[in-house]
Amino acid sequence: MNVSFVAIICYLLGISAVVGLNAVILVWLERKVAGHMQFRYGPMEVGPHGLLQTLADGIKLVSKQLVIPDKADKPLFLLAPVVSLVPIFAAMMPLPLSESVQAWELNIGLLFIIALGLLNTLGILLAGWGSNNKYALLGGSRAVAQILAYKIPLLISVMTIIMMSGSYSLRDIVLAQNHGWYVLYQPLLFIVYITAITLETNRSPFDFSEAESELVAGFHTEYSGMGFSLFFLAEYSYMFIAAALASILFLGGWQGPWLPGPVWSLIKIYGIIFLLMWFRWTFPRLRIDQMLSLGWKILLPITLVNFLVTAGVLAL
Amino acid sequence: MFDTVIHNVYYLSFAMILLLVLVGGIIAVSSKSLIYCFFGLVGSLLGVAGLYYNLGSPLVAVMQIMIYIGAVCVAIAFGVSLTRKVGEEGVKPLDIKAAIPVVLVTTMLGATLKGLEGRHIVASAHKVDESRIGWMLLKEYLLPFEIISILLTVAVIGAVTIALINRRL
Numbered sequence: 001m002n003v004s005f006v007a008i009i010c011y012l013l014g015i016s017a018v019v020g021l022n023a024v025i026l027v028w029l030e031r032k033v034a035g036h037m038q039f040r041y042g043p044m045e046v047g048p049h050g051l052l053q054t055l056a057d058g059i060k061l062v063s064k065q066l067v068i069p070d071k072a073d074k075p076l077f078l079l080a081p082v083v084s085l086v087p088i089f090a091a092m093m094p095l096p097l098s099e100s101v102q103a104w105e106l107n108i109g110l111l112f113i114i115a116l117g118l119l120n121t122l123g124i125l126l127a128g129w130g131s132n133n134k135y136a137l138l139g140g141s142r143a144v145a146q147i148l149a150y151k152i153p154l155l156i157s158v159m160t161i162i163m164m165s166g167s168y169s170l171r172d173i174v175l176a177q178n179h180g181w182y183v184l185y186q187p188l189l190f191i192v193y194i195t196a197i198t199l200e201t202n203r204s205p206f207d208f209s210e211a212e213s214e215l216v217a218g219f220h221t222e223y224s225g226m227g228f229s230l231f232f233l234a235e236y237s238y239m240f241i242a243a244a245l246a247s248i249l250f251l252g253g254w255q256g257p258w259l260p261g262p263v264w265s266l267i268k269i270y271g272i273i274f275l276l277m278w279f280r281w282t283f284p285r286l287r288i289d290q291m292l293s294l295g296w297k298i299l300l301p302i303t304l305v306n307f308l309v310t311a312g313v314l315a316l
Numbered sequence: 317m318f319d320t321v322i323h324n325v326y327y328l329s330f331a332m333i334l335l336l337v338l339v340g341g342i343i344a345v346s347s348k349s350l351i352y353c354f355f356g357l358v359g360s361l362l363g364v365a366g367l368y369y370n371l372g373s374p375l376v377a378v379m380q381i382m383i384y385i386g387a388v389c390v391a392i393a394f395g396v397s398l399t400r401k402v403g404e405e406g407v408k409p410l411d412i413k414a415a416i417p418v419v420l421v422t423t424m425l426g427a428t429l430k431g432l433e434g435r436h437i438v439a440s441a442h443k444v445d446e447s448r449i450g451w452m453l454l455k456e457y458l459l460p461f462e463i464i465s466i467l468l469t470v471a472v473i474g475a476v477t478i479a480l481i482n483r484r485l
Contacts, residue, residue, distance in 0.1 A: 005322060076355070108375050108446060115381040122358060122385070125393055129351050141397035147390055168446070 011103040015092045023236040027054040030277055037281040064225035069132060072222065076130030081223070081230035084123030088237040091116040095244050096171050098254040098261025108168045110158065113241060117200065120238055121147045124209055124219045127231070131222040139218030142288060143209040149295025150199035156303040157193045160186065160310050161249045174253035181252040189306055190250045192299050194275065197242040199295070202235065203276050205283040206291055243272035330370055337363035350396055358389050375446045
């Protein structure tokens with residue numbers, strides 16, 4: 001019992017460290033990628049190649065005042081960033097970085113993470129409603145419209161993978177890819193999945209709930225200081241989780257030659273995150289109706305047909 | 317010592333989940349603002365998921381979150397966001413009719429507790445293998461499962477039909 005107690009504390013500390021460090025690295029990476037895509041350097045001043053820039057920004061954000069608008073709904077306004085961030089700590093638990101680095105081997109780990117990922121939208125909705133601001137409200141209701149469009153194709157593509165591996169456990173799914181990564185069998189599904197996680201993580205070209213050129217800053221228009229940074233911690237952690245799921249479902253998780261498992265996991269995860277950042281500076285934002293028809297008229301039929309074909313092939 | 321800590325944490329979490337269910341439920345039925353009702357409902361359903369987990373069935377807990385929060389509540393949120401003047405007009409305050417469900421629920425709870433009196437109550441829930449649930453749904457209980465899916469299909473077709481009728485008018 002003692003050991004498990006110590007283990008619980010270690011896992012909690014580890015997961016908190018991953019959430020924090022990941023955000024620090026991703027904010028830096030985002031600015032660097034954006035800079036280099038536009039033929040400039042990005043942050044260069046603080047630390048080598050601006051590596052400590054995010055830390056400096058973090059200290060600034062912590063020391064800033066959290067301004068609550070006069071007519072905002074105070075409890076909802078304060079609750080929103082928390083609702084966004086808290087499920088992440090639970091969702092990180094079943095993620096395996098290697099065969100042994102996993103906080104909690106849960107036999108329905110995949111479902112667990114997907115279910116907790118749904119709560120992020122509620123945080124955005126709360127923020128939209130609590131802020132008492134037109135732009136925030138629009139951002140919040142867009143997030144709800146968006147979730148309906150991407151979640152069904154996402155779940156069906158995940159179901160196809162579950163059908164192929166025969167397990168909901170993330171560890172078993174990785175082990176089932178010993179003879180070949182699922183991206184080789186299901187390249188189309190991989191593209192659909194990457195599109196769906198771009199939608200899920202509110203990234204451009206699907207960042208409808210933020211849409212800085214349309215809605216000022218969308219759901220977090222009124223947030224300052226730590227309220228704002230909690231939303232960003234949540235957003236970058238969801239990116240990490242979504243990319244980790246993509247690497248586990250399609251790219252064989254920790255599998256790879258020479259290097260140890262966790263290194264391979266991180267290479268794949270950050271590779272996918274880099275892809276998402278690349279999209280941001282390549283594709284212009286869609287209109288909301290274009291996104292809805294993309295979700296319902298293109299992604300859903302593709303995943304359904306793919307599901308049926310895979311079921312047929314597996315049954316033969 | 318750590319054993320007792322873990323036990324206390326367990327009971328504390330159980331108490332917090334119960335509190336979430338009850339407070340969420342009370343907010344859901346008594347708040348004047350539609351959006352508070354909505355988030356009260358979400359809190360209550362999340363708490364119920366926590367109870368399922370405490371009862372030893374993570375699958376049901378996850379499904380509760382996916383179906384009730386991911387599908388039902390999001391659909392409600394979608395409806396609410398199409399409503400005008402949310403929170404200003406609000407829903408009707410409670411009147412005397414609200415006492416009827418309270419009385420009914422209290423009677424039913426009392427009857428249940430009375431019925432459980434003297435029976436053997438297990439301290440921990442019996443673990444069920446998740447794959448067995450799948451087998452049972454697709455082997456022994458295939459017919460009820462299919463009937464439910466037909467019912468859902470009928471409901472979807474009905475909803476589409478109603479939407480089309482409204483559009484034509």
